[in-house]
Amino acid sequence: MTVTVGVVLFPGSNCEHDVAEAVEGLGASARILWHADDALGSDVDAIILPGGFAHGDALRPGAIACFSPVMQAVARFAADGGPVVGICNGFQVLTEARLLPGALQKNRGLVFLCQMVELEVSSDRSVLTSNVNVGARLRIPVNHFEGNYLCGPDTLRELEAEDRVVLRYVDNPNGSMADIAGVCNAPGNVVGLMPHPERASHPLLGSEDGNVLLRALLQTAGARVA
């Protein structure tokens, strides 16, 4: 059975086509979910909140998008155990929506960074990394101004203790606490990450390592509905 991935489109999102193309390249089908709709449709097996500048990043990234009607539906889907992944701006939206802990502040160097980074998989208990070897190295680009992960000391202890730091930077580009590039919620079905796996999905793009993560997502989503 083909997995259907819902890709949420806010005004100002810009990676929705890229994410759809990448998951379609792995055999899934993609469906764009408009931010003003509060129902997902029953056929959606996984949700990706793509990168971009939802609502122009007004106030701060994700601060307006978390109030869009679609986020109620995303929260219900997540509460039912549905896989939800936020990439870059999508990660920022998930933290503003309190579906993930912490916040993403401006990069340490106070400049935008678009560059390839090396990541280490540090947990396999998320929907994005299940069956991926812990310690595996992946080359995937980042593209953000606000990617510097921050949370309180208690939260950090909790994340580490519960093995919820999903990805870490090998050479931290933005000042993120504990080199965190991605985290998940306690059950592991909601994941946020700053790197863009869809940008490492084709040999012509210089890396296909992003497919490792997207494939894991499609497999867990497929196994859940099977």
Add this chain to the structure above:
Amino acid sequence: MTDTADVQPVHLALGLTHDEAATIERVLGRAPNHLELAMYAVMWSEHCSYKSSRIHLARLPTQGPEVLVGPGEGAGVVDAGDGVAVAIRIESHNHPSAIEPYQGAATGVGGIIRDIFSMGARPMAVMDALRFGPFDEARSRWIAEGVVAGISGYGNAVGVPTVGGEFVLDAAYADNPLVNVLCVGLLPIERLTLARASGPGNLAVLLGSSTGRDGIGGVSVLASAGFGTAAGEGADAAGGEDDAAAKRPSVQVGDPFEEKRLIETCLQLMDERLVVGVQDLGGAGLTCATSETAAKAGSGMDVYVDRVPVREPAMLAFEVMTSESQERMLAIVTPENLERTLEVAARWEVRANVIGTVTDHGRLRILDRMDGEVLADVPAASMEHDAPRYDRPRRPPADLGSRRADDPARLPQPADCGADLLVLLSHPGVADKTWVSRQYDHQLFLNTVEGPGGDAAVLRCRAPGVPAHGHRGLALSTDGNGRWCSVDPRAGTAMVVAESALNVACAGGRPVALVNNLNFGNPEHPEVMWQLSEAVDGMAEACVALSIPVVGGNVSLYNESRGADIDPTPIVGVLGLIDSLERRPPGIGLVDGGDLTLLGGHARGLAGSLWADVLHGHRRGVLPGLDLAAHGRLLGLVRESVAEGVLAGIHDVSDGGLAVALAELCARSGIGVQVTGGESGAPLDAADLFSEAAGRAVACTVGTATTDLRARAEAAGVTAVVLGRAGGDRLVVVGSMDVGVDQVTDAWRNALTRALGAA
């Protein structure tokens, strides 16, 4: 004098000459009122009317087999095959960026993107050709950092990747940076939309931002005059900055989120075939968009001022009509499609208001409200067709003869060419630009196969909403060289075109179209007009010889500060088509043990070279000759060798000559080279190593590909010289240079951040 200034006629204050005012009166058959005068003033500004350059631009070749739309529309459009077309345009935002670097650059990006989607194309990539003053001046660093931040802040958020460009420092641009922005977009050919207000009774719908008092007179006050020395003021050192501060209110402010929603709205309107024509509002605002769309369709238009949403109360009609508020588009819609048009706009939260009606009376009439008082009534076509055309006086510089006689061959030979090489690599114009390019999203849309830093950007030719297109690709390069053009504007411009075409060929692309941005000084200076005329001739010669049509351009004049004109700086953008992009092109790199071949052969002319300029302050002599026929053969050889996978690495010889080309190959690959002497066996000297003679490229090949390449070169009639071999950890030119790859890499990679104090 004070008395006459107090009673200065309105037309002079608006930037119109006495003769121009008289022409307006003749066209109208009566004296214009203030609103009409203000509208003519912006339309007849240098920026909008090209009045000083138009007679020269007519000499450029514009025809080619792939050209669908040539100059004179929102963008040039080229057929990429299989029902897909590429729209391309370049524009400058030099003066706004001098005054307010962040917003000046940001709105430059916004403006060029609107030109592209106004044609029905989805904007897919931006390139920026930038020029700043040397970084030992704090103001130059401030301008450069602001411009880069503006491009990053706007371009990233609007969702169009910035895939390359240029970043050059030279004292000529200290107070007058150049910010030239190129954009390409892709469209299904049937979505091609032109700026036509046809069909009397159709409605003019203004989409996007409300209209404010920002940017009033931008084209006339800002873009069509220099800083500090207007009206012959004293040229004291502080004059430029004070004048710039006074002009700051003429700079517009950009909102990329508004523009992103406008892109999606307009493309959806065109996909649903709801619009007759679309034009963006750029320079001269509503006046330009309404008069041009009506004139091009041979119709007229009534515009109702009260229907234009405004940001501030009590805006006057002339402010509404000449405001350059950003992120606005004019769409012409049939009455039956209006409701759906408004629905689409509402979905994207974009303002949409009917502000006028297409008429058959051929006149542009401005009314205070529908059926209200007529505030202005002019022939729509007169704003463009009756605009002045000037054949301004031209004169070569008086010392041209002695300048040309002063050949840099007389300069002392360096004791150590390696030391000179390291100086050139540390020049921020040559050094690695990662500090700049990593601030730009250069990957969106998953098309970027080779991003910033290569000879050309290489993109997959695909876009959302555009039919799948095999494995086709695009190669894009922007190039300019004020140093060459200051030595000889004609030959220098031909060399720039040749270099840009070679960059595209190094990516495997066949050059099919060129856009240009002519950045020059004050056209009222005869030497500047001579430079412009010469540059156009050099461009025309190269484009004709290489069969590259010019599909669009922009002219930016009055680039001067404190009384000094900038170096003549024509910037070209060349678009190449790649028939099959199934593997990554070799790019600037080496393979250990690979053979090095210099295609095009050795050359020795040092005039106009970076070496002569940076190490000896010498910018004179006669530029090395360029054989355009031989260059055409080289382009074909390089393109085919890349396409057929013969090459392991390729890099053209340009700034800094052969030595810098070799050093960049080493720095990027981490591999050294061992280069033997010249054809006679004598060691290569400074002239061989630093000459920037055009039409040359260094190729790296492995195994039998070497003989294959050399046989191909012979068959094509291209000189191919055995240079040596890649390997080791040193850049060695036997008898003249021996530098560690680590030294080369450090100089090249870190110079820019050091110069900015950011390291």
